[in-house]
Amino acid sequence: MSRIAGVFAALKAQGRAALIPFVEAYDPNRETxxxxxxxxxxxxADIIEIGMxxxxxxxxxxxxxxxxxxxxxxxxxxxxxxxxxxxFRRTNNHTPLVLMGYLNPILSYGVEAFCADAAxxxxxxxxVVDLPTEEADLLLPDAGKNGLDVIRLVAPxxxxxxxxxxxxxxxxxxxxxSITGITGTRTASAADLARDxxxxxxxxxxxxxxxxxxRTPEQAAVVAQHADAAIVASALIETLQxxxxxxxxxxxxxxxxxxxxxxxxxA
Amino acid sequence: MTTVLPNTLRNGPDGRGRFGEFxxxxxxxxxxxxxxxxxxxxxxxxxxxxxxxxxxxxxxHYVGRPxxxxxxxxxxxxxxxxxxxxxxxELNHTGAHKINNCLGQILLAKRMGKTRIIAETGAGQHGVAxxxxxxxxGLPCTVYMGAVDVERQKPNVFRMKLLGAEVVPVSSxxxxxxxxxxxxxxxxxxNVQDTFYIIGTAxxxxxxxxxxxxxxxxxxxxxxxxxLEAEGRLPDVAVAAIGGGSNxxxxxxxxxxxxxxRLIGVEAAGHGLDSNEHAASLSRGRPGVLHGNRTYLLQDDxxxxxxxxxxxxxxxxxxxxxxxxxxxxxxxxxxxxxTDKEALAAFQLCTRTEGIIPALEPSHALxxxxxxxxxxxxxxxxxxxxxGRGDKDIFSVAKHLGVEL
Numbered sequence: 208m209s210r211i212a213g214v215f216a217a218l219k220a221q222g223r224a225a226l227i228p229f230v231e232a233y234d235p236n237r238e239t240x241x242x243x244x245x246x247x248x249x250x251x252a253d254i255i256e257i258g259m260x261x262x263x264x265x266x267x268x269x270x271x272x273x274x275x276x277x278x279x280x281x282x283x284x285x286x287x288x289x290x291x292x293x294x295f296r297r298t299n300n301h302t303p304l305v306l307m308g309y310l311n312p313i314l315s316y317g318v319e320a321f322c323a324d325a326a327x328x329x330x331x332x333x334x335v336v337d338l339p340t341e342e343a344d345l346l347l348p349d350a351g352k353n354g355l356d357v358i359r360l361v362a363p364x365x366x367x368x369x370x371x372x373x374x375x376x377x378x379x380x381x382x383x384x385s386i387t388g389i390t391g392t393r394t395a396s397a398a399d400l401a402r403d404x405x406x407x408x409x410x411x412x413x414x415x416x417x418x419x420x421x422r423t424p425e426q427a428a429v430v431a432q433h434a435d436a437a438i439v440a441s442a443l444i445e446t447l448q449x450x451x452x453x454x455x456x457x458x459x460x461x462x463x464x465x466x467x468x469x470x471x472x473x474a
Numbered sequence: 475m476t477t478v479l480p481n482t483l484r485n486g487p488d489g490r491g492r493f494g495e496f497x498x499x500x501x502x503x504x505x506x507x508x509x510x511x512x513x514x515x516x517x518x519x520x521x522x523x524x525x526x527x528x529x530x531x532x533x534x535h536y537v538g539r540p541x542x543x544x545x546x547x548x549x550x551x552x553x554x555x556x557x558x559x560x561x562x563x564e565l566n567h568t569g570a571h572k573i574n575n576c577l578g579q580i581l582l583a584k585r586m587g588k589t590r591i592i593a594e595t596g597a598g599q600h601g602v603a604x605x606x607x608x609x610x611x612g613l614p615c616t617v618y619m620g621a622v623d624v625e626r627q628k629p630n631v632f633r634m635k636l637l638g639a640e641v642v643p644v645s646s647x648x649x650x651x652x653x654x655x656x657x658x659x660x661x662x663x664x665n666v667q668d669t670f671y672i673i674g675t676a677x678x679x680x681x682x683x684x685x686x687x688x689x690x691x692x693x694x695x696x697x698x699x700x701x702l703e704a705e706g707r708l709p710d711v712a713v714a715a716i717g718g719g720s721n722x723x724x725x726x727x728x729x730x731x732x733x734x735x736r737l738i739g740v741e742a743a744g745h746g747l748d749s750n751e752h753a754a755s756l757s758r759g760r761p762g763v764l765h766g767n768r769t770y771l772l773q774d775d776x777x778x779x780x781x782x783x784x785x786x787x788x789x790x791x792x793x794x795x796x797x798x799x800x801x802x803x804x805x806x807x808x809x810x811x812x813t814d815k816e817a818l819a820a821f822q823l824c825t826r827t828e829g830i831i832p833a834l835e836p837s838h839a840l841x842x843x844x845x846x847x848x849x850x851x852x853x854x855x856x857x858x859x860x861x862g863r864g865d866k867d868i869f870s871v872a873k874h875l876g877v878e879l
Binding site: 261262263264265266268269272276279284285286309310311312313314315316336337338339340341342359360361362363364365366369373384387388389392393 | 490498499500501502503504505506507508646647652653656659660663664665666667761762763764765766771773775776777778779
């Protein structure tokens, strides 16, 4: 069983959802990212998503755009991101890591080499924002060969008839982009989720994670009542900008308590 | 191994929106259903004679098409070689070829029941053309424009505002066309129900490259007929400037199967191809994925997109339409480059000899014409797309010439 599947199986047994915090690699430097990764794992992160900085992050809002720019200024590259994973794995072999980013740096690295290196150094899954199902044959064979989960985005615009196509060849979990828009802007309501999540459940047995616009422990709790994981990114990046690493870890802990409390309430 | 060439080069793209290995649909899932809806709507419109008839009506009575074919006699004489003709798309309403495409797309938007228009713009020509058709059809319009371009194209910003458009300065990245396109895509993804995105060049996710090309092919089709009427034959060479490549593909496409016609696209070499300050994605880039399509891009070793540079805001883009990438790889079109300085010289030459102030974009095409025409015979013919007029550029040209206005 992959690390990701293992985590979701264990959480299912505990009757709770997962918290997936996000770290933009090298924002504002490599050391901070490394401290955040270890600290998040110790403060309730069940899976961690690492953003691979790109010059043109078309699906991201101002917060992640700025974080990506800071990362690139600090020297981030795909090799650098994989190096970060390698170092994290020296002390943590259980927390699944998912890389999220855009296609061009991966193409530039070489899809085959990237999948092989990523898997070897301890990456568990990939989210490539600008690689829809229609183009996914570019990545799926090499990801599959190396045991990397390819996590697909499902959006409110994805129709019921399109869902099976979008989910074809996906593994790990499904990433539900809960709003039409960019990261860190609007927030889906409990009613939205109550309407949308069952629609996706009907099409897949994979766990469903909800991202885009989840900011507070309360919102994470609402997500946890409906879905299998809450992804929090922009809010944590803002905390890091405004305060420091300790404050981010404090927020992660609070978010994780929100997620843990929720399922008990719902159950 | 022998390569069998297809008997026509005008069939692309394929079912996946690809020209060879270029093109495609590299967008986030939120946009994918919209792209598919757009493709279906465009296919239906193409098959509907009333759509083309409506477009033809506006092209004739509003834009003023067909645009003239002009024998640039004094310029030809001055260069002392080939006979040079201009396809005068600078005479269109709004002063450039951009309006051909905007009319096609807004008519499609209306057919689809969309009630809000967004666009990106570099030099401001596409923004002005979009704001113009929005005024014509009474639709609200938001134009994304790099903050740097807002500064260097003030007259066009004012024009757009007069036309009722909201102009949003984009300060992410280098604040130029690429960043404006990112923000336009972000707007679209947040307003999927009511908004139609009018892309200004023959790039972006399928079906945009094919659709924009189709709407711009009126340039080449008219020029071909006009050339036959004027000279009884096709030109020996056709030349056009390339940023994203919409005016060039519009001129070239109807000539792709006429093997006697040499086709030459001129990229912006900025301060020189080896200066790292240029916009020559074909000459100095390599294939990658940006803004929804696979194409030649200026990028670093890590696949991060590099900033382009050109004196012409309209050519200041690190990518190029995917069909050009394919035509480059199969060798049907030659792609060369002209520097800022060469374009400035051509700008002045055209103004002085023909009484036509060209935009800085076609000045790049003209710069290449000045290099090849003297080496050609007097009975040979060059057709050049004069795709925009230079009124918008006089301020920046003055600055480069050290003149204070």
